[in-house]
Amino acid sequence: MSKRKVTFQHTIEYEVVNTSNLFHPQNRALLSVGKNEDARRFVVVDANVEKHHSAAIRAYFDYHHIEARIVAFPGGEEHKTLERYLSLARELDFFPIHRRDEPIIAIGGGVLTDLVGFVAASHRRGVPYIKVPTTLMGYVDASIGIKTGFNFNANKNRLGSFHAPQLVLLDKSFLQTLPRRHLLNGVCEIVKLAVVKDAGLFGLLETHGAQCVDAHFQDAQSEIILERAIAGMLEELEPNLFEEDLARKVDFGHTFSYGLETRHEAHLLHGEAVLLDILVSTLIAHRRNLLTGDETGRVFRLTETLGFALDASILDPDLLWSSLTERTYHRNGLQRVPMPRGIGGCVFLNDIRAREIETAVNNLEDWMNIKHENIR
Numbered sequence: 029m030s031k032r033k034v035t036f037q038h039t040i041e042y043e044v045v046n047t048s049n050l051f052h053p054q055n056r057a058l059l060s061v062g063k064n065e066d067a068r069r070f071v072v073v074d075a076n077v078e079k080h081h082s083a084a085i086r087a088y089f090d091y092h093h094i095e096a097r098i099v100a101f102p103g104g105e106e107h108k109t110l111e112r113y114l115s116l117a118r119e120l121d122f123f124p125i126h127r128r129d130e131p132i133i134a135i136g137g138g139v140l141t142d143l144v145g146f147v148a149a150s151h152r153r154g155v156p157y158i159k160v161p162t163t164l165m166g167y168v169d170a171s172i173g174i175k176t177g178f179n180f181n182a183n184k185n186r187l188g189s190f191h192a193p194q195l196v197l198l199d200k201s202f203l204q205t206l207p208r209r210h211l212l213n214g215v216c217e218i219v220k221l222a223v224v225k226d227a228g229l230f231g232l233l234e235t236h237g238a239q240c241v242d243a244h245f246q247d248a249q250s251e252i253i254l255e256r257a258i259a260g261m262l263e264e265l266e267p268n269l270f271e272e273d274l275a276r277k278v279d280f281g282h283t284f285s286y287g288l289e290t291r292h293e294a295h296l297l298h299g300e301a302v303l304l305d306i307l308v309s310t311l312i313a314h315r316r317n318l319l320t321g322d323e324t325g326r327v328f329r330l331t332e333t334l335g336f337a338l339d340a341s342i343l344d345p346d347l348l349w350s351s352l353t354e355r356t357y358h359r360n361g362l363q364r365v366p367m368p369r370g371i372g373g374c375v376f377l378n379d380i381r382a383r384e385i386e387t388a389v390n391n392l393e394d395w396m397n398i399k400h401e402n403i404r
């Protein structure tokens with residue numbers, strides 16, 4: 029019997045670039061990769077973004093003599109589906125692009141960039157694409173990594189791939205039109221990172237977070253928070269882009285949230301589910317002496333300061349337990365639940381029990397009812 033070993037190493041490289049006035053004709057960021065002479069672009073734009081920018085986008089490509097097929101796509105989790113994937117894949121098939129030098133352009137929130145990312149990953153087994161996040165969730169999280177996919181069979185992101193973009197363009201002016209609820213939705217991912225990784229970022233959120241939300245993240249403090257959040261996120265993602273290490277700090281808040289967002293998709297945003305998970309986890313961490321009463325109180329007070337309206341009544345302990353069980357499959361047989369150790373520190377637990385979850389849920393409901401100043 030002969031045996032052959034095939035080894036191939038592939039380097040992933042992409043840039044995350046800050047820009048402004050993205051559709052100003054003199055701004056060449058969108059055309060900085062790929063060919064520009066006699067060229068085409070397949071562009072997918074979130075419908076709520078298109079409302080504000082359709083004329084500018086069209087004018088931009090006309091100005092540069094690029095033949096662009098611009099497709100408006102509705103945002104929202106309910107559209108992250110196989111059917112929407114197929115419809116985009118079909119549209120792309122009717123508008124042939126060169127396989128290497130005419131990148132697809134995805135302009136929208138996390139739903140759009142995840143879905144278009146998978147179109148790019150699967151079309152001709154992989155073509156280049158550019159991500160332009162237009163929500164805070166996309167800006168600090170969904171757009172800067174390499175995961176793509178859509179929901180399938182009542183499971184979040186069940187079908188997908190790792191497919192790196194060629195370029196990520198960050199223009200925070202898109203956040204000016206983002207509704208407050210969606211700004212807060214993105215803030216949850218920043219809180220996540222702050223609690224398990226960056227005590228300094230946590231302090232910045234305590235002091236300036238509410239004002240940043242009011243300013244739609246356009247002021248100077250917002251710039252500092254956004255830069256710090258993205259730097260922290262990339263520090264976690266870059267050495268583990270393909271998730272070979274399944275114990276990931278960035279999964280904090282993503283254990284119990286999975287079941288919550290699956291069951292309550294119609295009225296719970298991803299970040300809102302993450303925040304509920306963060307609070308349950310914080311209480312588990314407190315009971316295990318990983319967080320002091322004071323630190324636990326700071327996490328809870330931050331959510332108040334930022335103005336979240338949370339519905340703890342959906343926290344069914346059985347659902348959270350089954351979500352943990354599902355995540356254990358995802359994490360290859362171990363719970364690997366990231367938990368805060370002090371503000372800014374992280375440990376991974378593999379022995380969380382159903383009873384602990386139930387106690388945390390009861391405590392959380394109590395807190396929501398009486399809004400304790402200090403948890404003892």
Ligand SMILES: NC(=O)c1ccc[n+]([C@@H]2O[C@H](COP(=O)([O-])OP(=O)(O)OC[C@H]3O[C@@H](n4cnc5c(N)ncnc54)[C@H](O)[C@@H]3O)[C@@H](O)[C@H]2O)c1
Binds near residue numbers: 108
């Ligand atoms: N790939 C990853 O690593 C990763 C990480 C985090 C989250 N995600 C995914 O991201 C998704 C959530 O992303 P999201 O919160 O951006 O949702 P979304 O894409 O549905 O956008 C939220 C809403 O905002 C609207 N919108 C987008 N940009 C706007 C703008 N500038 N002005 C006004 N309205 C605007 C959209 O139309 C939509 O109604 C989830 O599916 C989640 O799984 C992926």
